[in-house]
Amino acid sequence: MIDFNTLQKGAQIGSTTVFVNRGDxxxxxxxxxxxxxxxxxxxxxxxxxxxxxxxxxxxxxGAAVQLVTDWAQxxxxxxxxxxxxxxxxxxxxxxxxxxxDAPGTSIEIVxxxxxxxxxxxxxxxxxxxxxxxxxxxxKAQAVVQL
Numbered sequence: 001m002i003d004f005n006t007l008q009k010g011a012q013i014g015s016t017t018v019f020v021n022r023g024d025x026x027x028x029x030x031x032x033x034x035x036x037x038x039x040x041x042x043x044x045x046x047x048x049x050x051x052x053x054x055x056x057x058x059x060x061x062g063a064a065v066q067l068v069t070d071w072a073q074x075x076x077x078x079x080x081x082x083x084x085x086x087x088x089x090x091x092x093x094x095x096x097x098x099x100x101d102a103p104g105t106s107i108e109i110v111x112x113x114x115x116x117x118x119x120x121x122x123x124x125x126x127x128x129x130x131x132x133x134x135x136x137x138x139k140a141q142a143v144v145q146l
Contacts, residue, residue: 021104083140
């Protein structure tokens with residue numbers, strides 16, 4: 001259990017790397033019902049101006065907030081979560097190998113305490129989410145009730 005009184009603005013809560021491959025996108029499409037071809041069809045994705053197949057935005061958003069969930073040790077403690085999508089997350093073709101075995105794209109996530117509200121006993125966690133040094137989410141913020 002996190003002791004609210006020990007938290008400090010600017011302190012890092014942790015970091016992680018999430019790997020996403022095309023097999024993950026297929027599984028996410030099945031679970032979410034989002035079968036937009038930009039998430040599995042290279043030709044379609046490039047025809048609409050994308051760099052290739054891209055990860056679902058909500059997949060990226062969910063992968064990022066997992067860091068906060070793990071830190072809080074209670075998914076129900078997250079009372080607000082929002083972000084802006086700034087760049088797509090391209091997921092390369094595994095070049096004929098089994099798409100589920102390909103290492104895929106690395107999403108780097110770092111969480112930092114952005115604000116504390118002693119009266120409400122909440123902490124706002126700011127997430128830095130990037131792929132190859134490019135931010136793919138901005139203003140990614142989760143409010144945690146402690």
